Structures are given as C-alpha cells and as structure tokens.
Amino acid sequence: MKLILKIWRQDGPQDEGDFEIHQIDQVSEDSSFLEMLDQLNEQLLGEGIEPILFDHDCREGICGTCSLTINGLPHGPENSTTTCQLHMRKFSDGDTITIEPFRARAFPVVRDLVVDRSAFDRITQAGGFITVRTGSAPDGNALPVPKDDSDLAMDAAACIGCGACVASCKNASAMLFTSAKAGHLNLLPQGKAEKDKRVLAMVSAMDGAGFGNCRNYGECSAACPKDISLDYIAKLNRDHAKAKIKKIFS
Template sequence: MKLNLRIWRQKSPLDKGRFEEYALDNVSEDSSFLEMLDLLCEQLVAEGKEALAFDHDCREGICGMCALTINGIPHGPEKQTTTCQLHMRHFKDGETITVEPWRAKPLPVIKDLVVDRSPFDRIIQSGGFISARTGSAVDANAVPIPKQTADTAMDAAACIGCGACVAACPNASAMLFTAAKVSHMNNLPQGEVEKDRRTLAMVTTMDGEGFGGCTNVGECEAVCPKGISLDMIAQLNRDYTSAQVKNFFEPVS
C-alpha cells in the first residue's frame, strides 16, 4: 500500500518543530506501524537524510516504550493495542496519516517523536513500592490473599507506563497511571503498611511534576493499551482523601 505521512520532526527540545510530509510506497498490510516507520527510515537514509527518532523496544506490546499519537489518538485507532502491535491493515491505501508525539508539558519532546517520561519514574520513586528488603520476606503463602483481591491488584499492575493516558487526557493528567500504581499496591495486604504514606507521596509528586487534574472524562481509559479502568482513579481518590483526613489528625509519615 501507498501512504502519505505527516510526521512531527523536532531537532531538539528547544527547536520549535514542524510537520514534514513523506510519501511511502510498498508498505505491506501485514507490517506493524513501527515496521512501516522503519521502512520510512530506510528510505530517508537512502536519500541521505536523517532518520526519524521514535521510541520503541520490545515490539510486543509490553515494554511501554512506543508512544505515538496516530491520527489524533494515542497508539492509534485500535482498542487496547500499543503502537507496536498496530498493523497497517487497519489503514487504507493512499491514506494520509498524521503522527505526533505525546503532548504534555511534563513530558517534553526530546527529539522528533521521542518524549521524556522521567516524571513517571519520579512518581514511583516517591512511594510506588512496598518496602521489602531483600532477604527479609516471610514465606509466600504465609499471608493468603483472596483471589479477587489478587486479581484486582493484577488488573492495576498491568499498566505498562507508556503515558498514553496523559497524552489522551484533555487536561494532560497522569491520574490513571498514578492510580494504577497506587491501586496495585494499596489493594494487597503487603502494601497496607505504607498505604497512606504512599498515596500522599505519589499524588504530591504527580502534582509537582505539573500534570493537569482529572475531570473524569475517561479518554485515558479509552486509549489505555492495557485496559486500565477508571475504577482505579476512584480508588485513588478515596485512598487519597482518607489519607489526608488521617493526616489531618495525626501526620502520616
């Protein structure tokens, strides 16, 4: 198939950036979106031009590295599918495809379609862990966990940290990401001890990074490649409010 590509090119974080148009031919319908971009890069190199920079790694939908807004939808038109698992058969021959990076101030463009997602790491560093020093664990079956609880934690833990939620949110809010992390750990008995501390710290870091607030519109859930639900945000709201109330009476440390 033949495609017209309109792709965001930006030399550096300070560069203003602009769209460039490319015509690409002989794209196989069976190739993935990223393989199509590989082909474009090969074409650019053959012309002696600089190849396109975009993040990608595992190409099997789990590492969370790929991050493209395709025709106005993060990760493109297919539900619960990362960019790397999106295949060209979902596009029409001769179609014009617009490719942009995630757009949010806390996730600035480094180059072309590559953005800096380090705020996510910092949110985790501030509290997204269950302290369990290596070697200090009790037997794994010492604390039985109801299947339903484990399943809920797993639903939340499925988050791959790609940032599509922020990209899709009209407020550039990172609530779905933070909520998934918080829900995963707060739901488990192991995470109970640090629950309030974790929730307060992670939300404070999230806000401090400059993400917008949640307005419950649900675009994040719609584009999430792992189907993380808004239920997680409800839980985060509840856990955060309860932690703040406790904090009011006796500081949580």
C-alpha cells in the same frame, strides 16, 4: 499500499517543531506501524534525509516504550493495542496519517517523536513500592490474599507505563497511571502498612511533575492499551481523601 505521512520533527527539547510530509510506497499490509516507519527511515536514508526518531523496544506490546499519537489517538485507532502491535492493514491505500509525539508539559520532547517520560519514574520513586528488605520476607504463603483482591491488583499492575493516558487526556493528567500504580499496591495486604504515606507522596510527586488535573472524562482508560479501569482513579481519590483526613486528625 501507498501512504502520505505527516510527521512531527523537532531537533531538541528547546527547538520549535513542525510537520514534515513524506510519501511511502509499497507498504505491506502485514507490517506493523513501526515496521512501516523503519521502511520510511531506510527510504529517507537513501534520500539523504535524517531518519525519524521514535521510541520503541520490545515490539510485542509489553515494555511500554513505543508511543506516537496517530491521527489524534495515542497508539492509533485500535483499542487495547500499543503502536508496535498496530498493523498496517488497519489503514487503507492512499491514507494520510498524521503522527505526533505524546504531548504534555511533563513529557518534554527529546527529539522528533521521542519524549521524556521520566516523570513516571519520579512518581514511582515517591512511593510506588513496598518497603521490604531483600531477604527479610516471610514465606510466600504466610499471608493469604483473597483471590478477588489479588486479581484486582493484577488488573492495575498490568499498566505498562507507556503514557498514553497522559497523551489522550485533554489536561495531560497522569491520574490513570498514578492510580494504577498506587492501586496495585494498596489493594494487597502487603501494601497496607504504607498505604497512606504512599498515596500522599505519589500524588504530590504527580502534581510536582506538571501533569494536569483529572476531569473524569475517561479518555485515558479508552486510550489505555491495557484497559486500566477508571475505578482505580476513584480508588486513589478515596484513598487520598482518607489519608488526608487521617493526617489532619492524627
């Protein structure tokens, strides 16, 4: 198939970016979106143009490295799919495809379509852990965890930290990410001891990173390749309120 690609190019974080238009022929329907970009890059090399930079690594939908807003949708038009698992048969011959970076103040562009998502790491560093010294853990079966709680924690833990939630949000809010990370640990008995401290610290780190506010649109969950539910945002709202109230009255 033949495609027109309108692709964002930007030299560095401080530079102005703009779109560049390229045409690509003989794209296989069986190739993934990223393989199509590989093909374009080989073509650009031949034309003496610097290849387009984009983030990618595992190419099997789990590492969360790939990004790209494709025709206005983070990870493209398919539901529950990362860009690396999006295949070209979902497009038609002659289509024009607009490819942009994940846009948010908290995700500055590194180059072209590559953005810096280290703000997510900082949120985790603030409290996205259970304090357990290596070697000090009790037996794995010492603490039974109700299966339902464990399953809910697992649903949250499925978050791959790709940032599609932020990119899809009109306000670039990181609530779905933060709530999934906090929710995973808060739901488990192991995480209860630090629950209050965790939510306060993680929300404060999230706010400090320059993300916007949640307006309960639900776009994040719709864009999420792992279908993380809005329930975790509700849970974070609840846990945070409780923690604040406890702090005031303690």
